[in-house]
Amino acid sequence: MTSIRPPRIATWLLEHLTCGADNEAVLGDLAERYQKGETRAWYWKQALIVIVLTGVRGPVLVGAVMGIVTCGFSVAGNIARGDIHNLTPFPNVSTFLVAPLITFIVVRYWRKHGFTVEEVRGGLRRTAVAYGIVFTLMTLAYAILWFSWDDGTFRGLPGFTEWFPILGFGAILLFPLMVLKVWLFGYLAARLPVRGIAK
Amino acid sequence: MANPNPISNFELMVMLALIRLGDDAYGVPISEEIEAHSGHDVALGSVYAALERLHDRGMVTSSVGEPTAERGGRAKRYFKVTGKGMKVVQDTQRTLTRLWKGMPKLEGGKA
DSSP, X not given: OOOOOOOHHHHHHHHHHOOSTTHHHHHHHHHHHHHTTOOHHHHHHHHHHHIIXXXXXXXXXXXXXXXXXXXXXXXXXXXXXXXXXXXOSXXXXXXXXXXXXXXXHHHHHHHHHTOOHHHHHHHHHHHHHHHHHHHHHXXXXXXXXXXXXXXXXXXXXXXXXXXXXXXXXXXXXXXXXXXXXXXXXXXXXXXXXXXXXXX | OOOSXXXXXXXXXXXHHHHHHGGGOSHHHHHHHHHHHHOSOOOHHHHHHHHHHHHHTTSEEEEEEEEEGGGXXXXXXXXXXXXXXXXXXXXXXXXXXXXXXXXXXXXXXXO
16 A cells, blocks of 8 residues: 655644644544545645644633633732732733633633533643743743843842833733733643643 | 433434444544534544543543554554443433424424
8 A cells, every 4th residue: 555645744733733642543543534535635624623622722721721820819919919909910901801801711612612620620730830831931031131121230030010021012012922921831731741630 | 301411413423433333433434434424524623522522421431552554653542432321322312212203394494
């Protein structure tokens, strides 16, 4: 039997953007049907559906949980400092706008796709690990930016409420960056193995 | 009495395909079986999403087979209906049969 190789880019995307126990099986099934005569377009379509169904599911869940946790911590911090008039989890973005929005998205997605208790538990555990890794890396990156933008004078690590040093670019830049950060957390978290939960 | 384990139309199709295929139920034949009987294309991703939900609810079990060359060296994952899954399918069949009994003839989109 002649070996026909499936589209490489689609396969690479499948290998790197999806997570779950069935990754190998799905890739094998797609290769088998492709060998049987399915078209490249069919393979690409199937690959994109798998990526959306399995690759997006984890990051959306974990990213959303992370968003809620971040908002909660920030608000709790503001309350603890007695700063109840400035309940902002992110610079220039109101808690009262972000938290309900994220909660709404989570609940809608949850109801539509029926996450299991195990998925939520796994998501929370992965979130904790991913939060630590990404927060550390981003804080270091911000610290370097902070350093270079202040005439070479090192001002130290930015505090929690001022860890975003480019406020001058305004909230238009900030919101996509915030979304990117949530996605980064989610993507990393969904790919992290957690014993007993990871598939 | 309401079925305590309701399954969607697609999940029921997947379960029936598993029962029909017996020991040879993995992604490719499952999707082909559903396509052959429904007349529609079926996304493998949807099949696996349904199988994962059914697995989480204890209605199917899975085991990994041997890798083969035609699959690029990747292993198959075989699925089987559990006793609980079989009971849910039987309950669903009884419910649907009762509902179909005494139905007026369906014509041109009118009941």
